[in-house]
Amino acid sequence: MQQEREALDSHRDGYAKQFNNKHSLLVAENAQATQPIITVDRLVKRYKRAEINAVDGVSFTVASGTLFALLGPNGAGKTTIISILTTTLNPTSGGVIVAGYDVVKQASAVRDNVGIIFQKPSLDLNLTAEENVRFHATLYGLYPFRPSYSMMPRAYREQVQELAKVLGIEGELFRPVKKYSGGMKRKLEILRSLLHRPGVLFLDEPTSGLDPTSRRSLWEYLKQVREQHGTTVFLTTHYLEEAEQADSICIINKGRVVSYGTPAQVKAELVEEYLLIDAQDRTRLRTELQQLNLAFEQTPLFKVPLNGGNIHQMLKAIETPLTVVETHTPTVEDAYIEIVGEKR
Numbered sequence: 475m476q477q478e479r480e481a482l483d484s485h486r487d488g489y490a491k492q493f494n495n496k497h498s499l500l501v502a503e504n505a506q507a508t509q510p511i512i513t514v515d516r517l518v519k520r521y522k523r524a525e526i527n528a529v530d531g532v533s534f535t536v537a538s539g540t541l542f543a544l545l546g547p548n549g550a551g552k553t554t555i556i557s558i559l560t561t562t563l564n565p566t567s568g569g570v571i572v573a574g575y576d577v578v579k580q581a582s583a584v585r586d587n588v589g590i591i592f593q594k595p596s597l598d599l600n601l602t603a604e605e606n607v608r609f610h611a612t613l614y615g616l617y618p619f620r621p622s623y624s625m626m627p628r629a630y631r632e633q634v635q636e637l638a639k640v641l642g643i644e645g646e647l648f649r650p651v652k653k654y655s656g657g658m659k660r661k662l663e664i665l666r667s668l669l670h671r672p673g674v675l676f677l678d679e680p681t682s683g684l685d686p687t688s689r690r691s692l693w694e695y696l697k698q699v700r701e702q703h704g705t706t707v708f709l710t711t712h713y714l715e716e717a718e719q720a721d722s723i724c725i726i727n728k729g730r731v732v733s734y735g736t737p738a739q740v741k742a743e744l745v746e747e748y749l750l751i752d753a754q755d756r757t758r759l760r761t762e763l764q765q766l767n768l769a770f771e772q773t774p775l776f777k778v779p780l781n782g783g784n785i786h787q788m789l790k791a792i793e794t795p796l797t798v799v800e801t802h803t804p805t806v807e808d809a810y811i812e813i814v815g816e817k818r
Contacts, residue, residue, distance in 0.1 A: 512536035517568035530729040540721035589667030599652035657688025752798035
């Protein structure tokens, strides 16, 4: 059992070394393709009295207007990274640029250009939705404070109504937030964070604790935000199926990047896509697969790696009557488990 654990650890370390080399090349390629709105270059963070780095040489870029997912198990360094990107924590070394500004030297400008939705709600439950939004707008210096909604400038009222309509809460703006459902509270936080038109919206576990209907509604709205305003969405999540729709993902473990690229690239690098088939006449099937020069394993079903091949053409070429035909298409979750060895 000890030998198996050592072998698994060695396997994972191999992934880390492999992708620490590859992801730096992807960073350069992405930067050339589009001007990134986020650039993280060899980021390091070591806490006082810690023996190892919480973040250890992490690099990646995020293209403007895209959905970027940062994944990893608890303790991998996700919270530290997002805290540095949102200026609530200073890095030990390395460079971080967000919306064109240095997170250390120009922290105030970074904060003016980002919106943040934390895992735990930050709303005042005793205020109405509109009052929460109004105080937020005042704190950001977007509008002068007025004691009532009707006394606020027309531009504010029009903007709030526009966002509320998109969110579907225009009829709920003047209700106390404590009467809102979890999904509506999340929507309100997003409305509030979008008031100053941020270039980047940071979402830290945005759908945690929401029911499936609220989760779907929230993602539909986020899609609208990206399409209408070109907002970049930076996501951390434990719902790995949410990462399937990302333009690019970065998986970290023990403070290091272990995989970085589009979901398709990550899955292709790490998880095998294959066809499972079987027949009553297994001898005939085995012979035919050999004649077709198709690699396979018998487990006892015949496992045929697809390697990017066409499934229909492959099945059409097999004349032996088949009793089992199953395809295994990898998911981001499969790749994640393969890298970090952690099931949800």
